Amino acid sequence: MNTSAPARAAERSGGSSVRIGALVPLTRPGWVEAGRHLLAGLELAVHEVNDASGILGQPLELLVRDTAADPRRAEAAVDELAALGVAALAGEYHSVVARAAAARADALGLPFLCSSAVLDELTEQPTQWVARLAPAQSHGWRIYAEFLLGAGHSRIAVATQPSVYWASGARTLRDHLAPRGGAVVDLDMSALTPAALCDELVGHRATALLLLVGHPEPAVPVVTSVRGDERLAGILIGAPAGQPEFAEWAASLGGDGTAVPFLRYLPEHLGPLGARVGTALRDRLGEAPSFVAFEGYDTIAVLADVLRTQGEDRASTAESWPRVAVEGTRGRIRFSRTPGISVWQWAWPPVQVVDRDPAEPGRFRILHTG
Known part of the structure; x- marks a missing residue:
């Protein structure tokens, strides 16, 4: 220790x-x-x-x-x-x-x-x-799901790794999107290479890929592979868990790491x-x-x-x-005491969906608030 x-x-x-x-x-x-x-x-x-x-x-x-x-x-x-x-x-x-x-x-x-x-x-x-x-994760990730719907995304792929946290996030997204016409497909990154993931995205005609995986591996090679695939030029890459918040993300990915929406808990x-x-x-x-x-x-x-x-x-x-x-x-x-939450909870801190501005990667753009 x-x-x-x-x-x-x-x-x-x-x-x-x-x-x-x-x-x-x-x-x-x-x-x-x-x-x-x-x-x-x-x-x-x-x-x-x-x-x-x-x-x-x-x-x-x-x-x-x-x-x-x-x-x-x-x-x-x-x-x-x-x-x-x-x-x-x-x-x-x-x-x-x-x-x-x-x-x-x-x-x-x-x-x-x-x-x-x-x-x-x-x-x-x-x-x-x-x-x-x-x-709570369900609160923030429902706000993220609303952002996706508002941006016109209803065919969502999630790149996942085995974890209670990732599974809970995927379930929240699916439960919120399905009644509103959204579809979520799980892509297991323990069984797929980044290149194979790109093929799956094309096959499922996904308009958004959410990274429910660790950083830097496999998140960085996945982003690099998707950004470099001409077939996926219009796909949105998202990272609701907040990986792009930190300078390490920007240093690892440069311009490829911009325009990746994530959750941030700050007021405007x-x-x-x-x-x-x-x-x-x-x-x-x-x-x-x-x-x-x-x-x-x-x-x-x-x-x-x-x-x-x-x-x-x-x-x-x-x-x-x-x-x-x-x-x-x-x-x-x-x-x-908040329904469904077992601990004393601040309900709620401010929640934003933001990304790094492609024109100025050190600047964050607020895309949605909840």
């Missing part, structure tokens, strides 16, 4: 600080760039909390653990952090990993505010211990807090912050508010989820 310098200092402090465990993918096969943005948001918010006298006069500390997109590693990290006396858990990007962490946190009675993972069924049964900032215009935080995050990251960095910041903003009013008692923190009312970078954050 990787532990940051501030985390090591916290572990030596003998309980003189208020500690939050942070679960972040920082090494492969985790999405390292997403983890870096998430951690930047978490750390910036901790820095600002401590500049404002901490939590009831005590410094706030992060104990950072690298999940590396491994559910078992996340479970072990939750056990370790609980034993170290953290007041709550924060973070995680990968949905399958967050689900494992949430189940363990629920079993241990440890509050967990999930920053970025969207899988609807984050826990098998309703729990008081877990809350989430990111919108940031308010004063969001604008200030965005500037600070850009300074930390050396690049434009993704929505994931804002999710990290908002996570600490919520937990700091709860800890100031409830102290470090874990049960009191869990009981406070329905009373949260915190001004975040993307709007006012409140949690509620």
